[in-house]
Amino acid sequence: MKTMKIVIVAGCIALLCAGTAWAQEATSPPKKVTTPEALRNEIEALKAVKVAWREIAWKSCLLEGLKESRAQNKPALLWVFIDRPVDDARC
């Protein structure tokens, strides 16, 4: 069985500027991140370089989609999903 440790990093400018540290119960002690730059680098290292489903040119506007459907004489393919932003990689 594959053993995994999960690391989740909340990355936002506000958090970086505030220099917050998240104390959590983990399978191993969290690494000490001493500077905003080091935290930013750690976040960057987690990001996937290429996210497959983003290769699809999703629109988020139904009216725009139907307009393009008319203009290009193509059907619109609707992915109806739980409420997340269109470029949300979780969906």
Added chain:
Amino acid sequence: MFAGAAREAVFSNSDVIRRDNAHFVPVALKAGLVNNPPDDEEGLLYREIGRSKPAPQGICAVNSAGKVLAWSLMFDDDKSVLAFLDHAAKRFSDYPDARKPFAAERYMKYPSMKMDDVEDSGRVLPVPEHHAIGKHCPGAPPIGRGTVLARIFGRALDKNDKPVADTLLQENYIEDRFNIDVPTQENLANALADAGKGPVKLPIEITRQWVKQAYMGVLDVQPLDNPGRIKGELKKCSFTAT
């Protein structure tokens, strides 16, 4: 079908990606808009799409008038996704607009589990060219001035603490986002201002909002914010700022 399942099983297939981009207009719609449409002309289009929906989430093809050609919630295999797209494209060539009535086809699983069709309502709905002046697109609601947009990245690590290569599964990789509104920022600023020089523990009212976004796996679970099914417990949440 969970949103994540579609992401992994349908929209990460290179053949599907190619086909979608070349032969369809891909539109990602929030389920909330289909299930609770706004009360305007655009809402009528959402309502028409939702009229035949087999479930609150799914994949469907519509024609230029917003009439549903076919729904499917799942697919027998990878080839079936492409077959569904072919089938939808064929239906579009037969029914590109609202001039001829036709039933919405529905599949629990394409092609093996077909459901009953839903007959055409006979209504021809106006399709506005754009949103009314002063109205935002419901797919991209406005964000309050001063709001900070936060992004979250989560990645599983292997036994050597290296990020796993497979980022397709939600258990392995997630990105998410949330907004930090101005009152929350003010609370944070006040907490920091009151701290003096030493480290300060941040209020749970602020940090819980951050933590509840931070989970791997299926989006719908929302362990700390589940709408009614599972009540997750946040046993420890301690942020300090220096």
